[in-house]
Amino acid sequence: MNIEKTYAAYLDQQDELAHFRDEFYLPENTLYLDGNSLGLLSKQAEQAVEDMMASWKTFAIDGWAKGKEPWYYLSEKLGTMTAPLIGAGTEEVIVTGSATTNLHQLTASFYQPEGRKTKILADSLNFPSDIYALKSQLQLKGYDPNEHFIQVESKDDNLLDTKDIVNAMTDDVALIVLPGVLYRSGQVLDMKTLTDEAHKRGIPIGFDLCHSIGAVPHRLSDWDVDFAFWCTYKHLNAGPGSVGGLYVNQKHFGREPGLAGWFSSSKEKQFDMEHTLTQAQNAGAFQIGTPHLLSAAPLLGSLEIFTQAGIDNIRQKSLQLTQYLIKLLETELSDYGFTIANPKETELRGGHVYIEHPDAARICKALKADGVVPDFRKPNGIRLAPVALYNTFTEVWETVQILKTIMEEKRYKHYENERGIIA
Numbered sequence: 001m002n003i004e005k006t007y008a009a010y011l012d013q014q015d016e017l018a019h020f021r022d023e024f025y026l027p028e029n030t031l032y033l034d035g036n037s038l039g040l041l042s043k044q045a046e047q048a049v050e051d052m053m054a055s056w057k058t059f060a061i062d063g064w065a066k067g068k069e070p071w072y073y074l075s076e077k078l079g080t081m082t083a084p085l086i087g088a089g090t091e092e093v094i095v096t097g098s099a100t101t102n103l104h105q106l107t108a109s110f111y112q113p114e115g116r117k118t119k120i121l122a123d124s125l126n127f128p129s130d131i132y133a134l135k136s137q138l139q140l141k142g143y144d145p146n147e148h149f150i151q152v153e154s155k156d157d158n159l160l161d162t163k164d165i166v167n168a169m170t171d172d173v174a175l176i177v178l179p180g181v182l183y184r185s186g187q188v189l190d191m192k193t194l195t196d197e198a199h200k201r202g203i204p205i206g207f208d209l210c211h212s213i214g215a216v217p218h219r220l221s222d223w224d225v226d227f228a229f230w231c232t233y234k235h236l237n238a239g240p241g242s243v244g245g246l247y248v249n250q251k252h253f254g255r256e257p258g259l260a261g262w263f264s265s266s267k268e269k270q271f272d273m274e275h276t277l278t279q280a281q282n283a284g285a286f287q288i289g290t291p292h293l294l295s296a297a298p299l300l301g302s303l304e305i306f307t308q309a310g311i312d313n314i315r316q317k318s319l320q321l322t323q324y325l326i327k328l329l330e331t332e333l334s335d336y337g338f339t340i341a342n343p344k345e346t347e348l349r350g351g352h353v354y355i356e357h358p359d360a361a362r363i364c365k366a367l368k369a370d371g372v373v374p375d376f377r378k379p380n381g382i383r384l385a386p387v388a389l390y391n392t393f394t395e396v397w398e399t400v401q402i403l404k405t406i407m408e409e410k411r412y413k414h415y416e417n418e419r420g421i422i423a
């Protein structure tokens with residue numbers, strides 16, 4: 001690896017996924033490194049939305065059963081398309097709800113406190129929505145989160161140690177929920193070991209895959225994970241507010257959904273309109289009401305691209321991109337007080353690079369003014385996500401040059417060191 005621009009161009013030439021970039025709408029004159037917050041629109045996703053509108057226009061109510069993608073089966077179809085990304089059986093995945101509502105549903109279904117076993121174990125670095133949801137689920141069951149919610153601490157505020165998490169799996173824990181990839185530092189948790197250790201102690205365990213799905217392959221069924229959930233607007237490129245997804249291990253098929261609705265029904269029975277639920281005997285049972293079809297449609301197109309590219313190829317390129325970015329940051333920016341705070345080990349690094357700097361908020365503003373889109377995470381972090389499906393090695397090189405100029409010329413000092421409303 002060297003730091004010349006010609007080397008970046010060479011890596012782009014060797015890149016077998018390079019042609020997928022042409023399928024995406026890239027913002028003009030922009031180096032977009034924020035695909036871990038909102039992935040870009042692809043032509044396929046756009047087409048899928050147009051097809052959905054056309055089926056509404058053409059078939060009206062009959063769109064439930066007619067047209068290219070009958071609406072009644074769309075959540076299941078999208079689940080089937082998602083399954084290879086996470087190493088799941090097709091019946092174990094359903095596209096429904098949002099990350100947070102799916103976490104509510106799964107906690108309502110899997111958190112069954114009994115006797116001394118009342119606590120929920122989570123971590124201190126997870127995304128706030130997960131923490132709010134878990135605390136409110138405790139309260140719904142009459143438990144005070146101050147006493148029944150355990151958050152494993154991080155030694156450096158960036159990384160979690162598997163041993164610390166395992167040590168917290170005490171016999172009063174009824175449920176464990178952890179992220180697959182930490183949203184800030186990008187650390188990949190050892191989902192296999194954590195699942196093994198949880199099960200040795202008879203504790204069900206679920207993972208939030210918001211930051212890992214579409215960037216990192218999973219083997220949920222092999223690892224025997226109990227459940228998982230995710231959003232689809234980050235690495236899965238399904239657009240703002242797109243419908244999320246969930247996984248339930250087949251050994252739990254038949255478990256009663258904590259939050260039931262008529263879409264929890266077996267598809268054959270649903271329109272019998274009975275007041276006793278006959279639940280679906282697969283992950284579909286964890287749906288609630290009518291699917292948000294217009295917000296699910298883009299996923300049909302975007303998952304098509306994942307099927308073509310293959311998640312293992314995506315992971316390989318993603319790691320090359322982040323490795324290259326880290327290398328450039330280390331060589332070109334060593335004088336400017338940055339700390340590379342994501343894990344260095346390849347297998348522990350998710351889809352983005354995380355650097356820290358006391359002036360992070362205003363460095364991000366200066367980057368944006370110069371056409372680079374990163375994102376800022378409080379208190380002092382900058383996330384840079386070069387995405388395998390649409391970013392290039394040359395863009396990574398250019399980003400580092402722009403950042404270097406900003407630091408050399410102290411241009412970030414023109415901005416206040418505070419985050420915007422949306423960071």
Ligand SMILES: *Cc1c(COP(=O)(O)O)cnc(C)c1O
Nearest residue numbers: 098099100127129183208210231
């Ligand atoms: C993005 C993200 C969410 C967002 O949840 P929504 O319900 O889609 O708003 C939740 N958890 C994690 C870890 C995330 O990264």
